[in-house]
Amino acid sequence: MSRESKIERWRLAVIILILAGSAVGLVLRLGYLQTVEHDSFVKLAAAEHWGKQEIVPHRGTIRDRNGYVLATTVTTFDVLVDPKASLTPDKIAKTASLIAPLVKLPLDQVRSALQSKGDKPALLAAEVPYETGSQIAKMQLAGIEARKVTKRVYPEGNLAAPLIGFVGRDQRGLTGLEADFNRELMGKPGTLVYERDTVGEEIPLGYREESRPQEGADVVMTIDRFIQRLVETELDKAMKKHNSSSATVIVMEVKTGAILAVANRPSFDLTKPNLEDNSKVNLFRIASITDMYEPGSIFKVFTMAAALEEKLVTPATPFKCTGVVYKNGWAIRNWNGAAHGNETMTDVLKNSCNIGTVWVGDLLGADRFYKYVKNFGFGQRTYIELEGEASGQVRTNKSGGWAAIDLAANAFGQGISVTPLQLVTAFGALGNGGKLMRPYVVRQVVDGGGTRDFDPVVVRRVLSEDTARTLTKMMNVSGELGTGNLASVPGYRIAGKSGTAQISLKGGYTGDTSVAGFAGFAPLADPRVVILVRVDEPKDIPWGSSVAAPLFKNIMEQTLLYLRVPPTEPGKVGKPAW
Amino acid sequence: MVSDAVTVAREEASPSLEGPRRALPAILPVAMAIVSSVSLLLLVQTSGMTTTGYEVKRLEQEREDWQQANYQLAAEVAYLKSLPRIEKEATSRLRMVPATDYLFVSVAKSPEVSGDGDPPLVQTKRPTVGRDDGWSQELLDWLGSALGLRDR
Structure with a gap:
């Protein structure tokens, strides 16, 4: 065999080897793809072939107790122009003439928007009504895009903003009721599974399976929009008048615990919540349930209630106020530094006498006092349906670090922290014949399947009816010269108590600021509403009787009128003008 | 073969x-x-x-279009029924002013308002406290009896 033929044979052998190797490689690769990678390719193929789409249900509506809409959802369209479309002048003119009347914009504005240069679509008209937007989308005009936008709207404006809360871009609740009742409001999303073609469009006769979404339920609150608006208006006026840093008002139905209004100031704009500024995030809280404070003299009524219930005192029990009492080496004085002299227990409340209340606290003793404090619901959550509720802070004689001075201070509302909601709920129990109600803010959830009602719940009986009636008479502020007389409402008998609390800091109190408060219910004979007013750091006058009581009076007067509660006292009855 | x-x-x-x-x-x-x-x-x-x-x-x-249109109309109705809008209409168009004083007056309870409906707009039972038996009340009583709404 010649050398050349040998080389040829070698070459042939190499080519055969390469081809055989390639063939083996291909077979192995195919085997690998068909076996090891089988599942992932099946998934890829299915993903290409099957389309799945979530059908978002319509978010439910939040209503007030009379059915008026406070928050609802509508779908609108944003109309955008796409500068990449590169339209001819004729096309621009034609498109502009078609779009301008629909989006209610001047023809020139639409034309210049269509002529503009850029990379991204630019907004031409926002929140175009659904019908018009849908019409624009169906026109399929080059350079024009109509995008569906789901939007939460608030017909009553920013009414009860922290309570209602707001939703995110995905229409899920972020704060307030929107978050706490998100599951009910959101409903259940549906799904659509379909076969699609190579460009991703649904095949008309292909497989299609649709499960319809379950629309979101409507949440009916106990809030009354009229009372809520009244409260917010009066709160704004008071904040301005006293230049205070913040304020809270709660209006509650005495017999049920239903919250008719709850307002905090400062507040925020529901349509534009500022999530970027950390200092504004606090505004999203429902301060009435999350923020604690020392209630001050308002708390004296609970000390008195306990002593009356235990039959340790009667309204006429005498006491001599010397103006000062010493506990653990600390001197306790009256709010005005005065000595009230001979007083009855009714006078102790009327004069808001610290010394008399300390004496009553001593009569009760720590065990009995803290038993009543707990029974009135302090130091524990009320279990209202809202998240973030604080339980308050009560240091009892069973807690570490407790001293006799604590009992004395707690008796007149210092050294104890409560939430405004706890305070108004406990005060309501006095007007409700001694029965403590669970506060609630949602009375009904209505969905396609039916209605779920939230009924009033009696937590416990704290006082006997007799004690509650006796205490109510002792708290009558109508026409009296007690600290709450500015709270008097002509034509009605009111039971109430003012309080001026110091603001606690670590290891003491601020010297120059206070929390002015007033709590009361009316009418005395058959209480309908209980109102708590709290005004923080008023700059002109510090006293609850001067700052909070008039605000209480304005709200109570108009609330009773609105609720058609007839007056029982002279002043507003039976003198027609004709 | x-x-x-x-x-x-x-x-x-x-x-x-x-x-x-x-x-x-x-x-x-x-x-x-x-x-x-x-x-x-x-x-x-x-x-x-x-x-x-x-x-x-x-x-x-x-x-879907009709459903969305319904939601939109419901929202529009809610806006029209809202308190800010009512107040605006009342003050700007109808030139109404907020009531600063009010009176509750006693009227006879008519058979139509008795029952378990909403509370009546006006007090139907005269309060025992603060009763005013002046000329106005007498006039009301007379009118009531003349119209057959109550016994004299």
């Missing part, structure tokens, strides 16, 4: 093959007609299904 048998067989077979050959021109159009009919029916059915599919899609879109 074998060839004879084949011959016989061929001779026997030839008259039976003649029949189908003769019938073929008749069967073929019938078969074609059947196939065409079936194809046409399939086409018609497919086309009908496609049309129905599009119609269903169109109706679903229409339903």
Whole structure:
């Protein structure tokens, strides 16, 4: 065999080897793809072939107790122009003439928007009504895009903003009721599974399976929009008048615990919540349930209630106020530094006498006092349906670090922290014949399947009816010269108590600021509403009787009128003008 | 023997093959007609299904449009019933002012307002405290009895 033929044979052998190797490689690769990678390719193929789409249900509506809409959802369209479309002048003119009347914009504005240069679509008209937007989308005009936008709207404006809360871009609740009742409001999303073609469009006769979404339920609150608006208006006026840093008002139905209004100031704009500024995030809280404070003299009524219930005192029990009492080496004085002299227990409340209340606290003793404090619901959550509720802070004689001075201070509302909601709920129990109600803010959830009602719940009986009636008479502020007389409402008998609390800091109190408060219910004979007013750091006058009581009076007067509660006292009855 | 048998067989077979050959021109159009009919029916059915599919899609879109329009109208109604709007209309268009003083007056309870409905707009029972028996009350009493609303 010649050398050349040998080389040829070698070459042939190499080519055969390469081809055989390639063939083996291909077979192995195919085997690998068909076996090891089988599942992932099946998934890829299915993903290409099957389309799945979530059908978002319509978010439910939040209503007030009379059915008026406070928050609802509508779908609108944003109309955008796409500068990449590169339209001819004729096309621009034609498109502009078609779009301008629909989006209610001047023809020139639409034309210049269509002529503009850029990379991204630019907004031409926002929140175009659904019908018009849908019409624009169906026109399929080059350079024009109509995008569906789901939007939460608030017909009553920013009414009860922290309570209602707001939703995110995905229409899920972020704060307030929107978050706490998100599951009910959101409903259940549906799904659509379909076969699609190579460009991703649904095949008309292909497989299609649709499960319809379950629309979101409507949440009916106990809030009354009229009372809520009244409260917010009066709160704004008071904040301005006293230049205070913040304020809270709660209006509650005495017999049920239903919250008719709850307002905090400062507040925020529901349509534009500022999530970027950390200092504004606090505004999203429902301060009435999350923020604690020392209630001050308002708390004296609970000390008195306990002593009356235990039959340790009667309204006429005498006491001599010397103006000062010493506990653990600390001197306790009256709010005005005065000595009230001979007083009855009714006078102790009327004069808001610290010394008399300390004496009553001593009569009760720590065990009995803290038993009543707990029974009135302090130091524990009320279990209202809202998240973030604080339980308050009560240091009892069973807690570490407790001293006799604590009992004395707690008796007149210092050294104890409560939430405004706890305070108004406990005060309501006095007007409700001694029965403590669970506060609630949602009375009904209505969905396609039916209605779920939230009924009033009696937590416990704290006082006997007799004690509650006796205490109510002792708290009558109508026409009296007690600290709450500015709270008097002509034509009605009111039971109430003012309080001026110091603001606690670590290891003491601020010297120059206070929390002015007033709590009361009316009418005395058959209480309908209980109102708590709290005004923080008023700059002109510090006293609850001067700052909070008039605000209480304005709200109570108009609330009773609105609720058609007839007056029982002279002043507003039976003198027609004709 | 074998060839004879084949011959016989061929001779026997030839008259039976003649029949189908003769019938073929008749069967073929019938078969074609059947196939065409079936194809046409399939086409018609497919086309009908496609049309129905599009119609269903169109109706679903229409339903969605109406539903969204309903939500929008409900929101508009809510805006029109809202307190800020009512106040604006009352003060700017109707030139109303907020009431600064009010009076509760006693009127006779008519049979229409008795029952378990909403509370009446005005007090139906005269309060025992603060009763005013002045001329106005007498006038009201007289009017009430004259109209047959109460006994004198």
